[in-house]
Amino acid sequence: MEFKCFAVVLLAVSVNCRVTYPKLEDLQSQGSFAQAIHRPVHHYVPEEHHVDYYAYPKYVFKYGVNDFHTGDIKTHHESRDGDVVTGQYSVVEPDGAIRTVDYTADKHNGFNAVVHRTAPISPHEAHFVH
Numbered sequence: 421m422e423f424k425c426f427a428v429v430l431l432a433v434s435v436n437c438r439v440t441y442p443k444l445e446d447l448q449s450q451g452s453f454a455q456a457i458h459r460p461v462h463h464y465v466p467e468e469h470h471v472d473y474y475a476y477p478k479y480v481f482k483y484g485v486n487d488f489h490t491g492d493i494k495t496h497h498e499s500r501d502g503d504v505v506t507g508q509y510s511v512v513e514p515d516g517a518i519r520t521v522d523y524t525a526d527k528h529n530g531f532n533a534v535v536h537r538t539a540p541i542s543p544h545e546a547h548f549v550h
Contacts, residue, residue, distance in 0.1 A: 477502060480499040480500075483495070509521050521534070
């Protein structure tokens with residue numbers, strides 16, 4: 421019963437309340453509407469969160485995979501200093517051969533890669549390696 425009384429009172433108050441908005445013409449004539457739309461927004465960015473999008477590009481990374489169960493064996497390393505990128509990757513192919521690619525890239529010469537392939541190890545040679 422209390423809830424019904426509360427709902428009736430709330431409904432009566434909401435029916436009698438009227439929300440009025442200023443007219444668009446009044447806002448435009450005062451200049452506040454145009455100022456609100458065209459006002460530049462300045463966000464404060466603390467110094468520790470500042471990101472320099474024009475920082476000098478320099479990195480080095482290296483990774484490798486040795487999964488003898490699936491036969492996925494590969495390595496890759498790369499470095500960048502400014503506009504010059506150098507790197508090397510190697511992959512063991514299904515026949516056992518190793519493909520190694522040495523590459524460089526810069527804005528004057530573009531991307532250049534040199535591919536080397538070593539012959540697969542024969543079962544006879546594998547006996548002496550192990």
